[in-house]
Amino acid sequence: MGLGERLQYLDRRVIFLVILLVILIPYVKPIGLPIRVSKEAAAFYDAIERVPPGSTVFLAADYDAASLPELYPMTLTAIEQCFRRNLKIVGFCLWPGGPPLLNRALAEVAPRHGKQYGVDYVNLGFKDGQEAVMVMVGASIRDAFPADFNGTPVASMPVMHGIQNFSNVHVLINISAGYPGTKEWVQQVGSRFRNALGQSIPIVSGCTAVSAPEYYAYVNAGQLDGLLGGLAGAAEYEKQVGIMGTATRGMDTQSLAHVAIIAFIILGNILGRGAGRKHAA
């Protein structure tokens, strides 16, 4: 059996080993590849920068543990940017696994900025009902979420004073892993509700890389004000905010992993073609 044939029947454990090395080496010895900011990621950052200090933003963390590696870094960075700009955050989730993750992210960033729970930010937790909850938030967020994640009535919280619905917020930040998520927020809220100035609610989305292609249509139509696609989008966002987070550190790894997978595709096709010719002969 020649080298080509032996490679064709390569033990998949060898492939796994190559991927493991490609993932581990950049973590042990970072390369520090330069990160380029896409216009969609720049628009995400700018949309939050435009919000006047002291205003309130909605943060819908619609994901769970499965998407945590991709979406948690951008959640942290969004909270960081909001707190730096002295924005108040009203967070909630339409995914049942979301509230503890949102809680952890808020608790991780808030102390650095001296922000207090209930005064500067709140986690309203999970509400089942998907699109119906989105529309309900548009009518009255207190009806949709009468109590926070810990069961404390929201009416008693200073952060909720004057916050009734979308007319009182300047931007909706959606971190989305799928359904219900960005697409539904655009469809149910973007076109239906207006802010105090009579304008449609600006929506920015951070989503998994696999769902990003679907949302480019909304960015181009002006229905999404910014988009972060996967870990690469999160790294671009971290660069703008000026923090060195896990997404930035993961870019070297992701770069090499992509190159390795492309190499496997090319190698697999060359060997497959060679074997095909031999078989035909």
Place this chain on the structure above:
Amino acid sequence: MLRRELPLLITLVVGLFMVVGLFVPQRHFTAGRSEFEGWAIIIRAFAAVLGVANLARISALRIARRERDWGYQLPLLGGLFLMMVLGVAGTWFPAPLFGIGEGSLFNDLYLNIYVPMQGTMFALLAFYIASAAFRAFRVRSLEAGLLAVAAVLVMLGRVPIGALIWDHLPAVSDWIMNVPNNAAKRAILIGAALGAIATGLKVILGLERNYLGGD
């Protein structure tokens, strides 16, 4: 008669009300729509209870009959009831130990067991994708070739190493995402929306009755 006609009548009335109400910014319509949307949330909550009950029943039956892989049902049921009891107990017993809030057992189990396990499953994808790329991604037609070229350009263009290989690669990747990808996605979105409208109308008008179930 009531078994089929009454649900069809309710669907017709509620469906028409919700559609018309969207286009009529009148107070009674808006209030009525909000009320129905509130009902939808409550009905979904009951559906979740039904789902849990059904899962518990099926799992218990598999254990009782010692069906294939019945052992996996034990941790499933154990985890289900443990988390449910810990969460619901917060209604009567003091936080933070019980309930779902910060510092509760429920929260700690979720963050320290479920989250790492899900992360592990997600991470395994990288290994299987690499293996599948080597064994299964064969360019045997023009379409497969176009797919492969677009995939390679986007995969490289989206990560920092792409710009090092060729500084125009990110722009090429952006063009693929914003032009051909966008055109295809819009076509799919519009097609799916038209399909949803047609299906919705068929349900409202009683032409589509599969949702009522069989007799």
